[in-house]
Amino acid sequence: MQGAKTAKQTKYRTVLLFGAPGSGKGTQGKILGTIPGLFHFACGDAFRNLRITDPLGRLFIEYSSKGELVPDEPTIDLWRRNIEASTINHTFDPRHDMLVLDGIPRNVPQARILRGTLDVKAVFHLTCPDMTKMVDRLQRRALRENRLDDANLDIIRQRLETYQRETKPVLDFYGPKIVHPIDSSQTPLNVLRNILDILATLQPGA
Numbered sequence: 001m002q003g004a005k006t007a008k009q010t011k012y013r014t015v016l017l018f019g020a021p022g023s024g025k026g027t028q029g030k031i032l033g034t035i036p037g038l039f040h041f042a043c044g045d046a047f048r049n050l051r052i053t054d055p056l057g058r059l060f061i062e063y064s065s066k067g068e069l070v071p072d073e074p075t076i077d078l079w080r081r082n083i084e085a086s087t088i089n090h091t092f093d094p095r096h097d098m099l100v101l102d103g104i105p106r107n108v109p110q111a112r113i114l115r116g117t118l119d120v121k122a123v124f125h126l127t128c129p130d131m132t133k134m135v136d137r138l139q140r141r142a143l144r145e146n147r148l149d150d151a152n153l154d155i156i157r158q159r160l161e162t163y164q165r166e167t168k169p170v171l172d173f174y175g176p177k178i179v180h181p182i183d184s185s186q187t188p189l190n191v192l193r194n195i196l197d198i199l200a201t202l203q204p205g206a
């Protein structure tokens, strides 16, 4: 009984930013993370912050440079370590803050592993039917953020394939009731407005 109670207390109120590479999740996540009561975690950023001397940093380079996902177990470990560290240093208050996750869970096995930990209230599915627009965004980002995995067209194609094959099924895992499609070909401001409209209904007391 005590164990069940503890497990329930550790479930984080969560929303997911979801979409293919180049759909604009990162841009929205950064803005949302500045809003009091929201805590943003981008899994790709956590990987990029690792040192090259860290074995997980090397694993990340190995997989991301091929456009593939890093194996689940070390990925979930990295996520947990980051969230726990943010809780300890008080940048994240699980009792009051909503977790905004970008890039995790990124396949169905990860969603299963996190089922007992996340209380997912909404999935914002940023959709962009215009493939060339997404590829264009990625290539511009390659220069701006010095990202090797954005620079090469073959790797971009591989990442888009990985998204279709492994990541998209996560939408079915959470189901249509909480998945909100958002047209990411709009301006960032309008994408943000769509997200905020839904988020506002999820605030306690709304």
Ligand code: ADP
Pocket (backbone or CB within 6 Å): 020, 021, 022, 043, 044, 045, 047, 063, 064, 065, 067, 068, 069, 070, 071, 075, 102, 103, 104, 105, 106, 110, 159
């Ligand atoms: P994007 O969504 O633009 O492709 P990210 O910054 O989210 O880029 O991720 C970059 C790379 O980091 C991915 O291609 C993958 O190799 C790795 N990665 C990020 N998040 C995860 C995750 N949850 N599981 C496995 N690999 C991940």
